[in-house]
Amino acid sequence: MKRFSKLIVLVFVMALIAAACGSSSDDTTTTTAASGTDETTTTTAATSSTEAATTTVAASDFTGLMVEAACDDETNKSEINYIKAVDAYTVEIQLCQVDVAFPSKVAFSAFGIVPQEYMDANSGGGALVDAPIGTGPYMLQQWDKGNQIVMEINPNYWGTPAETDTLVFKWSSEAAQRFLELQAGTVDGIDNPGRDDFATILDSADLLLEERAGTNIFYLGLNRDKEPFGDEKVRQAMAMALDRPRIVDNFYPPGSIVAGQFLPPPIFGYTPQPTWYEQDIDAAKALLAEAGYPDGFDVTLNYRDVVRSYLPSPSTVGQDIQAQLAEIGVNVTIEVMESGAFLDASDAGDLTMYMLGWGADYPDATNFLDFHFGKNASDQFGAGFEDIWALLDEAASTPDPAARLVIYEAATQLVKDHVPMVPIAHGGSGVGYLADVTNAQASPLGNEYFAVMDPGGRDTFVWMQNAEPIGLYCADETDGESLRACEQITESLLAYEVGGTDVVPSLAETYEPNADGTLWTFHLRQGVTFHDGSTFDANDVVSSYDAQWDLNSPNHTGRDGNFTYWDADFGFKNNAG
Amino acid sequence: MGRFLLRRFVSSIPVIIGILALVFALARMIPGDPCRAALGERATDEICDAYNERYGLNEPILVQFGIYITDVATGDLGESFRFGVPVTDLLIQRLPTTIELAAAALFIAIIVGVPLGIISAYRHNSKTDVATMIGANIGVAMPVFWLGLMLQYIFAVFLRDTPLALPPSGKLDAGLIPIPFYEAWGLPQNGFMEFLSEFTLMNSLVTLQWEIFQSAFLHLILPAVALATIPMAIIARMTRSSLLDVLGLDYVRTARAKGLRERSVILKHALRNAMLPVVTIIGLSFGLLLGGAILTETIFNLAGVGKTLFDAITSRDYTVVQGFTLVVAISFVIVNLIVDLLYTYLDPRVRVS
Numbered sequence: 001m002k003r004f005s006k007l008i009v010l011v012f013v014m015a016l017i018a019a020a021c022g023s024s025s026d027d028t029t030t031t032t033a034a035s036g037t038d039e040t041t042t043t044t045a046a047t048s049s050t051e052a053a054t055t056t057v058a059a060s061d062f063t064g065l066m067v068e069a070a071c072d073d074e075t076n077k078s079e080i081n082y083i084k085a086v087d088a089y090t091v092e093i094q095l096c097q098v099d100v101a102f103p104s105k106v107a108f109s110a111f112g113i114v115p116q117e118y119m120d121a122n123s124g125g126g127a128l129v130d131a132p133i134g135t136g137p138y139m140l141q142q143w144d145k146g147n148q149i150v151m152e153i154n155p156n157y158w159g160t161p162a163e164t165d166t167l168v169f170k171w172s173s174e175a176a177q178r179f180l181e182l183q184a185g186t187v188d189g190i191d192n193p194g195r196d197d198f199a200t201i202l203d204s205a206d207l208l209l210e211e212r213a214g215t216n217i218f219y220l221g222l223n224r225d226k227e228p229f230g231d232e233k234v235r236q237a238m239a240m241a242l243d244r245p246r247i248v249d250n251f252y253p254p255g256s257i258v259a260g261q262f263l264p265p266p267i268f269g270y271t272p273q274p275t276w277y278e279q280d281i282d283a284a285k286a287l288l289a290e291a292g293y294p295d296g297f298d299v300t301l302n303y304r305d306v307v308r309s310y311l312p313s314p315s316t317v318g319q320d321i322q323a324q325l326a327e328i329g330v331n332v333t334i335e336v337m338e339s340g341a342f343l344d345a346s347d348a349g350d351l352t353m354y355m356l357g358w359g360a361d362y363p364d365a366t367n368f369l370d371f372h373f374g375k376n377a378s379d380q381f382g383a384g385f386e387d388i389w390a391l392l393d394e395a396a397s398t399p400d401p402a403a404r405l406v407i408y409e410a411a412t413q414l415v416k417d418h419v420p421m422v423p424i425a426h427g428g429s430g431v432g433y434l435a436d437v438t439n440a441q442a443s444p445l446g447n448e449y450f451a452v453m454d455p456g457g458r459d460t461f462v463w464m465q466n467a468e469p470i471g472l473y474c475a476d477e478t479d480g481e482s483l484r485a486c487e488q489i490t491e492s493l494l495a496y497e498v499g500g501t502d503v504v505p506s507l508a509e510t511y512e513p514n515a516d517g518t519l520w521t522f523h524l525r526q527g528v529t530f531h532d533g534s535t536f537d538a539n540d541v542v543s544s545y546d547a548q549w550d551l552n553s554p555n556h557t558g559r560d561g562n563f564t565y566w567d568a569d570f571g572f573k574n575n576a577g
Numbered sequence: 578m579g580r581f582l583l584r585r586f587v588s589s590i591p592v593i594i595g596i597l598a599l600v601f602a603l604a605r606m607i608p609g610d611p612c613r614a615a616l617g618e619r620a621t622d623e624i625c626d627a628y629n630e631r632y633g634l635n636e637p638i639l640v641q642f643g644i645y646i647t648d649v650a651t652g653d654l655g656e657s658f659r660f661g662v663p664v665t666d667l668l669i670q671r672l673p674t675t676i677e678l679a680a681a682a683l684f685i686a687i688i689v690g691v692p693l694g695i696i697s698a699y700r701h702n703s704k705t706d707v708a709t710m711i712g713a714n715i716g717v718a719m720p721v722f723w724l725g726l727m728l729q730y731i732f733a734v735f736l737r738d739t740p741l742a743l744p745p746s747g748k749l750d751a752g753l754i755p756i757p758f759y760e761a762w763g764l765p766q767n768g769f770m771e772f773l774s775e776f777t778l779m780n781s782l783v784t785l786q787w788e789i790f791q792s793a794f795l796h797l798i799l800p801a802v803a804l805a806t807i808p809m810a811i812i813a814r815m816t817r818s819s820l821l822d823v824l825g826l827d828y829v830r831t832a833r834a835k836g837l838r839e840r841s842v843i844l845k846h847a848l849r850n851a852m853l854p855v856v857t858i859i860g861l862s863f864g865l866l867l868g869g870a871i872l873t874e875t876i877f878n879l880a881g882v883g884k885t886l887f888d889a890i891t892s893r894d895y896t897v898v899q900g901f902t903l904v905v906a907i908s909f910v911i912v913n914l915i916v917d918l919l920y921t922y923l924d925p926r927v928r929v930s
């Protein structure tokens with residue numbers, strides 16, 4: 001027995017040694033990797049300075065930065081002409097052309113402001129990926145890669161202090177796992193409960209469900225360059241043939257709604273009227289007969305078998321559309337395509353009828369309507385509609401929001417008349433909380449703001465989302481999981497209202513455009529300090545923006561240096577360099 | 578002994594290269610474009626070209642493989658496409674979690690499996706034997722993901738707010754931040770120190786961080802039990818059948834004829850000889866546990882080798898898939914070697930030559 005126990009011990013010791021030696025290849029590199037492993041568990045060097053909290057920059061001491069580029073496609077693909085620190089607390093941004101959605105873009109969390117001194121000293125934001133510095137209500141305390149992100153309250157926050165001293169981000173890709181954590185009470189809130197768990201949450205007195213309205217659209221695209229969709233009557237018949245509520249009821253999670261038009265309700269530009277056609281099989285058949293297709297026709301339906309929030313189950317939805325169209329004599333053949341090939345083919349206008357969707361980059365109609373139906377849209381619906389172009393151009397050069405809404409209402413009516421597509425659903429989702437969490441919200445943009453939530457008096461708020469953030473310098477990130485974490489730490493000039501999409505002041509207290517909407521002036525908040533104690537001023541704004549804008553800037557560095565959102569929303573300068 | 582080790586080492590090189598080639602090819606057979614998997618489908622062609630250039634993905638496959646082999650030979654496993662950090666850094670962070678989990682699971686499997694096997698063999702064909710073996714068969718057949726979810730539900734939700742409640746997932750309670758031993762003791766920080774400090778149980782034990790130790794221990798129980806089930810059942814069955822074989826041998830009958838107590842006959846005389854195949858199984862189980870914890874780690878949300886590998890596959894992070902698979906494979910080879918060496922201890926007739 002003695003020898004046996006010795007043997008057991010020996011097996012263990014040797015197995016452990018073996019496993020450690022098993023990583024012999026990394027043993028040999030531990031020395032070289034040592035510097036890199038600073039990232040294993042990163043603690044910010046950020047210190048709080050109570051003195052700095054009220055420091056402002058004397059105007060006489062201030063030398064404002066200015067960065068500019070000629071409005072020229074060769075070297076400046078962007079819509080920006082210059083960014084200028086007029087004084088310590090005023091920033092001017094001159095655009096090359098009018099952009100009515102400019103404030104909506106500026107409010108996005110990818111355009112957070114970071115300290116100029118830090119950026120200059122570190123040649124850009126590479127180090128911010130693991131150790132972000134911002135002005136937000138929380139500061140990074142520790143990022144234990146793979147396990148959790150711990151944030152502590154910012155004691156010098158310019159606004160209302162956060163409700164809890166500590167905010168923890170955890171993650172699990174499994175909906176069942178997240179829900180179990182919530183049921184166990186080990187987390188205070190979870191993102192995206194599984195479809196089947198919505199009812200359980202609603203039935204439980206201990207849990208709370210917030211439905212998240214979708215800022216996306218799923219539609220059935222109809223290419224007017226391909227027969228038989230060259231005839232508007234045929235397209236209108238398709239619109240009347242579909243029972244869209246049936247699709248949403250059967251295949252979409254709670255929180256989803258039937259699309260009444262292309263724009264989702266939370267997006268600026270949405271108007272309650274006009275609403276889409278109701279299902280009317282007889283009218284659809286009559287329209288087909290008028291168009292010369294009394295017995296219907298054969299058509300191919302293309303899609304990619306990729307799950308998106310706007311299309312949670314592509315195959316079943318495809319089959320349902322096939323079955324529904326059969327009722328008016330349209331014989332649908334389903335053809336599933338590889339994702340990349342499908343997107344390329346739809347963009348090129350090669351597909352006759354297809355299922356596709358779109359999610360908001362920023363909450364403004366231009367991101368939806370102009371992108372799909374504007375002059376510069378792809379050929380996905382065939383030749384464009386000039387009457388729609390004219391209205392969208394007019395809306396895009398009308399700074400007054402109320403006037404824009406009137407124009408978008410008319411444009412939406414034209415989309416309904418022409419039927420380049422059939423809008424079907426705005427895919428929703430939800431957020432689950434413990435019932436004692438106050439100010440619980442589900443943001444349509446996925447940027448829940450935890451500083452205002454109180455988890456029943458506990459001093460730590462624990463949030464569990466789908467995945468680990470990839471990096472916390474969100475200028476260079478695109479995934480929602482990273483952006484949500486950044487939202488708690490860094491702030492942009494403007495922000496979206498908590499739980500909504502309206503643009504509200506943040507680091508800029510006020511802002512205004514000039515008469516033609518090409519020059520935007522931002523008046524900055526005074527007395528704001530970064531987490532590292534440095535004072536926030538206009539040069540931080542210029543520096544933060546220039547690091548993203550200028551491909552040749554030494555500060556144009558991040559996790560991978562792509563700055564995808566800047567490129568998409570504003571465009572780069574020095575693109576030829 | 579030295580020559581034996583050298584020979585085994587040299588003979589394992591082709592195996593390792595074969596594994597490298599296979600993993601390299603398999604990683605690239607995963608459908609999808611790594612650029613768009615990493616940067617999203619709206620990444621432009623220009624951005625993807627730069628991405629492919631940066632990670633050498635625009636080179637011919639054979640050239641990529643040549644570069645990779647050369648890098649691996651110098652200890653460079655490459656940089657993760659997704660995280661932009663060296664794969665070795667990820668291994669330093671993730672391997673200790675898996676080793677800790679695998680060791681705990683193996684510990685449970687042995688301390689439960691071996692005695693169960695002995696009892697079963699001793700009470701051969703009794704009700705106890707039948708019940709134990711039915712239990713073992715269920716253990717082998719039970720899917721880990723189902724068992725994991727059940728354990729989580731019972732101990733985290735059903736027994737919530739009772740003394741038996743256990744945390745459902747993760748490594749530590751939210752917000753707990755362990756202090757690495759090198760920091761606590763003022764030692765220099767390097768990769769090896771960080772690797773050691775990632776053994777949370779050990780790190781918290783030696784630095785007397787009891788709250789962390791308790792939390793880590795409680796978090797380890799459910800995944801270790803879930804992971805232990807299959808090897809435990811296999812060990813129990815193997816111990817039983819092996820012991821039954823030995824108990825039928827002449828020397829055991831002689832021992833009994835001499836009037837030795839049954840306990841002495843089984844534990845001192847029969848068990849040692851019966852352990853040879855069991856040790857093989859234990860060794861192989863440990864290798865399997867190191868690489869096979871993908872499901873357990875995913876269900877219990879433990880950022881170990883398995884879960885990282887799973888995430889890397891879904892995000893086409895080739896370098897991580899290759900690096901982690903290589904390390905698991907090497908671990909397997911080494912564990913096999915150790916098992917061979919153990920034979921010489923258990924059975925002096927076996928010589929390493």
